[in-house]
Amino acid sequence: MEAQRPRLAPIQVTELNLDGPDGAVLSFGPAMSGGGGSASPGASPGASRGDVYALVRLRGRPVATVVCHVPPGKNAADVVAVAARAQLAAADRSGHLGGRTAEGPAAVSDHDLxxxxxxxxxxxxxxxxxxxxxxxxxxxxxxxxxxxxxxxxxxxxxxxxxxxxxxxxxxxxxxxxxxxxxxxxxxxxxxxxxxxxxxxxxxxxxxxxxxxxxxxxxxxxxxxxxxxxxxxxxxxxxxxxxxxxxxxxxxxxxxxxxxxxxxxxxxxxxxxxxxxxxxxxxxxxxxxxxxxxxxxxxxxxxxxxxxxxxxxxxxxxxxxxxxxxxxxxxxxxxxxxxxxxxxxxxxxxxxxxxxxAYLTALLVRRPALLPALLRKLPRGLAHARTITAHREAATAAVPGAHGAQDYPWPRHLSRLERRGMLAGPLGYAKARRRVRGVPLPWSPPQGGRQT
The missing domain is CATH 3.90.550.10 (Spore Coat Polysaccharide Biosynthesis Protein SpsA; Chain A)
Structure with missing residues (x-):
């Protein structure tokens, strides 16, 4: 079991804010610092070394993540920006650049929130x-x-x-x-x-x-x-x-x-x-x-x-x-x-x-969904099983995207997930017995019923 655990070096999580795909770096630094990716006090754009996972923003909006390796002696902001621009340009050509689609959010004033x-x-x-x-x-x-x-x-x-x-x-x-x-x-x-x-x-x-x-x-x-x-x-x-x-x-x-x-x-x-x-x-x-x-x-x-x-x-x-x-x-x-x-x-x-467990809950509490759920359930369970099998064969996107190392999803984790699938309905039944009689903490809508 121990041999199945990949040996991985820590990856630094950062943010990169660009003016545009070919624009200047507005800010680069540790993630979660606030202000759309500004570096925290004491950090510098060249501080990151090794593997870097960066959230990329365009004019403050999240549009992508990029994973790259920053070699010794290189400026991290420059390396990440080059990788980010290449990824965004490819996404733009294919029409898959998130945040620039016609489905973007409508403008809402603070007064209307x-x-x-x-x-x-x-x-x-x-x-x-x-x-x-x-x-x-x-x-x-x-x-x-x-x-x-x-x-x-x-x-x-x-x-x-x-x-x-x-x-x-x-x-x-x-x-x-x-x-x-x-x-x-x-x-x-x-x-x-x-x-x-x-x-x-x-x-x-x-x-x-x-x-x-x-x-x-x-x-x-x-x-x-x-x-x-x-x-x-x-x-x-x-x-x-x-x-x-x-x-x-x-x-x-x-x-x-x-x-x-x-x-x-x-x-x-x-x-x-x-x-x-x-x-x-x-x-x-x-x-x-x-x-x-x-x-x-x-x-x-x-x-x-x-x-x-x-x-x-x-x-x-x-x-x-x-x-x-x-x-x-x-x-x-x-x-x-x-x-x-x-x-x-x-x-x-x-x-x-x-x-x-959630599928079981739907069957029990929302019987009107039963025909559609039963019609689609076999494909749904097969799809879920395919996902776990696909993980076993797939190589990692982090950090394998830059060739540092590749590794599959461990098979025993897929087996655990499938074992959980088998246990979910029984777990729901046990939980339902435990909470039977626990009322909603608010009055249900008129004509509604609690099951």
Whole structure:
């Protein structure tokens, strides 16, 4: 087992802001420093050496990531800029340059942005939470609140942090029943925003994140949900590098809308390919729509035997109710991937379990979807199995893109993911028994019912 672990050197995560494909470098430096990629105090454009993973921005907008090697004695900004311009030029010629498509976001004034509640569910990770809250409090959105939901706490660390350091700026709510979906539902119950955004305690949000994530709601009254771009905050361990090199959480740099009235031709399994829509660390819902669908299924998500699937269930439920979903890459958060090999193994198993748990939840709670789901389910499960098999054969995009070294997705991680798929329905059944009788923390819509 030990021999299957790739030996990888840390990769520096940076940002490069260009004026245009052939323009000047406006800024280059460590990621997450704010201000669209400006270097942090004491950093210099030539400070990076070795393998570099850079977010590329055009006039401040995220449009690509580039991976390159900075040789000793070379200026990192120059090396990364050359690689970035070549990649952007190729994408522009092929018509796949994200951020410059006709689907770009409509201009929305600050006055039109909806009042928003940001919900962060957490459990016993006060240090990480503080980092996330600092970034959320720096958002350029003009009208928002932050709600921290402390899920089944074992200590008073989270409450002490919020009440002592963020007393007048963050609301603290306790939810004693364990489970991410249950914690999110508690946040929905107390939120006062027209839009409710969700992120995790292990992210750092770009200062423009909340504005970009919520502006589409003002532009489209039929929109029920938005998701955004998730990039790695650090690539310091083999587990972090391996996860990011084989997909990570990013969904690309081209904005996209999903409309149930016009199913996308390139997704025959729509809307059950919910994993392509986004992830729970970066999502927002129109509050009325989210409450109308019953919120998140409490028998799904981290902290339950189902292990995941809460976000996927919500995405499909919004689409099934006739609302549109939009992915917008300008809504950026930096995610701290788990660092250890055991974390990666747990994540692989959890992905598989969450996938089939969410499909089971749809069968149980939304029987009207049953004919379409059963019709597409065999292809969906075959597709999921193909993905894990493809990972085993594929070489890494990070850092293999510049020829440093190539390595496949370890077979035992694929086996863990498949084992999770088999366990997901049973895990959901166990979780459902545990939460039976737990009421929604808000009144369901008239004529609606809770199952």
């Amino acid at each position: 909806p009042r928003t509640s940001v919900v962060v569910a957490t459990r016993e990770r006060a240090d990480q939470l503080a980092r996330a809250l600092d970034s959320l409090l720096a958002q350029d959105h003009p009208d928002f609140e932050i709600v921290v939901v402390d899920n089944a706490p074992a200590t008073g660390a989270t409450q002490d942090l919020v009440e002592h350091k963020y007393a007048d700026r963050v609301r603290y709510v306790r939810e004693s029943v364990p489970g991410l979906a249950i914690a999110h539902n508690r946040g929905i119950a107390v939120a006062d925003g027209e839009v409710i955004a969700f992120t995790d305690d292990d992210v750092v949000a770009d200062p423009h994140w909340l504005t970009a994530l919520t502006a589409p709601f003002a532009a489209d009254p039929g929109l029920g949900c938005t998701t955004g771009l998730i990039l790695p905050a650090r690539l310091g361990t083999p587990a972090q590098i391996l996860l990011e090199s084989h997909g990570g959480f990013a969904k690309g740099f081209a904005p996209r809308s999903y409309d149930p009235a016009r199913p996308p031709a390139d997704e025959p399994l729509f809307p059950f390919t919910a994993g392509s829509f986004g992830s729970g660390a970066n999502m927002a819902f129109r509050a009325r729509v989210l409450r109308d669908i019953g919120g998140f299924d409490p028998a799904t998500g981290t902290g339950t035997p189902a292990r995941g699937g809460d976000d996927l269930y919500a995405f499909v439920s919004v689409l099934a109710a006739g609302h549109r979903l939009r992915y917008t890459p300008e809504a950026l958060v930096w995610h701290h991937h788990r660092e250890t090999w055991q974390d990666l193994k747990n994540q692989a198993y959890g992905y598989g379990a969450g996938l089939t």
